[in-house]
Amino acid sequence: MRCAVIGGGIAGLSAAVYLSDAGNNVTIFESAGTAGGRIKPVNFPGSDFPTLDYGQHALATAYKYTFRLMKKLGSYELLKVPNRLDITFIKDGERAKFTTGYLPYPFDLLLGIMGFKFISGKERRSLIKFLLFIKNSDESFYTSTDLLTFFSKHNQSDNLITTFWDKVILSIFNTPTIDVDPQLFVSTMRKLFFDKKDNFIVFPPRRPLSELLISPALDFITSHGGNVRLSERVVNLSISENNIKKIVTEKDEYSDFDIVILALPPDKAAKLFPDSELKHNLECFRFSPILTGYVKVKKPFLKEKMITLVNSKIDWIFNFGNYFSVVVSANKEISGLDKKEQKNIIFSELNKFFPVFSIDNVLDLKLINEKKSTIMSDNLINRLRDKIYSPYTNLIFAGDWTNTDLPATIESAVLSGKNAAWRVENSLKLWT
Numbered sequence: 001m002r003c004a005v006i007g008g009g010i011a012g013l014s015a016a017v018y019l020s021d022a023g024n025n026v027t028i029f030e031s032a033g034t035a036g037g038r039i040k041p042v043n044f045p046g047s048d049f050p051t052l053d054y055g056q057h058a059l060a061t062a063y064k065y066t067f068r069l070m071k072k073l074g075s076y077e078l079l080k081v082p083n084r085l086d087i088t089f090i091k092d093g094e095r096a097k098f099t100t101g102y103l104p105y106p107f108d109l110l111l112g113i114m115g116f117k118f119i120s121g122k123e124r125r126s127l128i129k130f131l132l133f134i135k136n137s138d139e140s141f142y143t144s145t146d147l148l149t150f151f152s153k154h155n156q157s158d159n160l161i162t163t164f165w166d167k168v169i170l171s172i173f174n175t176p177t178i179d180v181d182p183q184l185f186v187s188t189m190r191k192l193f194f195d196k197k198d199n200f201i202v203f204p205p206r207r208p209l210s211e212l213l214i215s216p217a218l219d220f221i222t223s224h225g226g227n228v229r230l231s232e233r234v235v236n237l238s239i240s241e242n243n244i245k246k247i248v249t250e251k252d253e254y255s256d257f258d259i260v261i262l263a264l265p266p267d268k269a270a271k272l273f274p275d276s277e278l279k280h281n282l283e284c285f286r287f288s289p290i291l292t293g294y295v296k297v298k299k300p301f302l303k304e305k306m307i308t309l310v311n312s313k314i315d316w317i318f319n320f321g322n323y324f325s326v327v328v329s330a331n332k333e334i335s336g337l338d339k340k341e342q343k344n345i346i347f348s349e350l351n352k353f354f355p356v357f358s359i360d361n362v363l364d365l366k367l368i369n370e371k372k373s374t375i376m377s378d379n380l381i382n383r384l385r386d387k388i389y390s391p392y393t394n395l396i397f398a399g400d401w402t403n404t405d406l407p408a409t410i411e412s413a414v415l416s417g418k419n420a421a422w423r424v425e426n427s428l429k430l431w432t
């Protein structure tokens with residue numbers, strides 16, 4: 001089958017890989033000059049930074065579809081998944097480790113909780129009890145309440161929430177805890193901690209995602225006869241008889257396809273449709289920002305590899321030796337400031353938490369401020385995800401925001417692409 005994939009982010013590439021693998025003829029249309037979308041490579045000419053990702057990303061051992069894709073592409077070995085979780089929490093000048101040691105699942109997680117000294121014995125017990133409840137519960141019960149009420153029902157103290165849950169939640173949902181949809185929270189936590197009987201590890205990839213996913217995917221697609229049209233923005237879809245008949249780009253028009261996979265963020269996808277309920281729903285998605293600062297220092301001063309700051313504007317710090325990244329998640333106020341103010345905030349927070357930090361030690365600081373890093377994970381948006389379906393016979397949606405029952409992450413994007421390819425293979429063949 002001839003498949004047109006619109007959008008060369010990881011969702012579109014995932015669809016294209018699986019479609020090519022099944023023997024289909026694939027053409028990707030990507031508006032940018034580089035594929036990868038929100039995980040595209042970023043270079044800062046004239047600086048000493050290596051190739052970086054478009055914003056700091058972290059992966060988790062629960063990312064089974066992403067890892068499967070890497071295995072198919074032959075890049076999984078480059079990933080070098082660490083063999084244990086090791087996070088340092090810093091709060092009021094004190095440090096506490098959350099480390100899972102080398103015990104097998106589920107004792108690794110238990111060890112992490114038992115050794116985490118920022119929570120009391122009582123809080124530890126209620127955290128374990130709550131996790132067991134999540135493991136065994138049916139998330140469909142929790143639609144009517146908000147997450148803080150849900151936490152309080154399960155004896156999660158304020159300290160547990162600010163010290164532990166806020167950090168977990170921001171890194172997974174990129175949405176303030178108070179807004180997160182409890183149903184999505186429960187189903188995600190179950191997948192994260194209990195679905196895969198592997199140790200629970202979260203880690204920043206030590207190689208750029210372009211090397212792990214984007215370039216290998218492009219090589220795979222082209223070596224299977226696929227076509228990648230970069231710098232070719234799709235501006236219109238010509239629709240008749242409930243079918244996409246023509247794809248109009250800034251450069252040309254195409255009608256030599258049987259099926260279209262639309263792998264764009266919802267606001268971009270909305271622009272391609274005539275006035276309709278679908279267009280309206282796509283326009284209703286709201287987004288959450290992430291600010292990443294890549295900091296290059298003369299003399300490395302951070303000892304730990306993965307640090308989270310409690311009661312700070314900075315959420316995470318990932319240490320790569322002579323540079324480190326700082327991440328500010330879901331903070332619209334900071335994301336709305338100018339670069340100078342953002343830099344001042346980063347420096348002042350670093351000063352507060354690391355007495356040895358000095359601006360004189362900073363060689364370079366590069367900021368990536370993406371206001372639409374992910375969709376929000378609140379109840380309204382999560383319901384909206386369920387409502388989006390294609391009314392056109394030969395069009396399928398993909399993207400991290402589609403209904404994958406996962407938060408909007410790389411894993412969700414990869415799965416959405418795989419699902420789209422599966423649908424082409426299994427159902428649409430019957431309809432066309």
Ligand SMILES: Cc1cc2nc3c(=O)[nH]c(=O)nc-3n(C[C@H](O)[C@H](O)[C@H](O)COP(=O)(O)OP(=O)(O)OC[C@H]3O[C@@H](n4cnc5c(N)ncnc54)[C@H](O)[C@@H]3O)c2cc1C
Nearest residue numbers: 007009010011031037038055057058234373399400409410
């Ligand atoms: C700063 C930051 C940090 C993040 N951190 C994490 C993390 O730690 N862990 C995690 O799992 N996820 C994280 N994410 C989310 C993750 O990057 C996304 O979920 C994922 O990359 C989305 O992929 P996608 O293919 O669905 O969308 P996109 O990557 O947005 O791809 C859409 C593509 O469509 C193209 N396009 C747009 N309009 C058109 C058009 N009209 N015609 C043709 N092409 C078009 C775009 O150029 C883009 O390449 C983060 C995102 C950001 C920005």
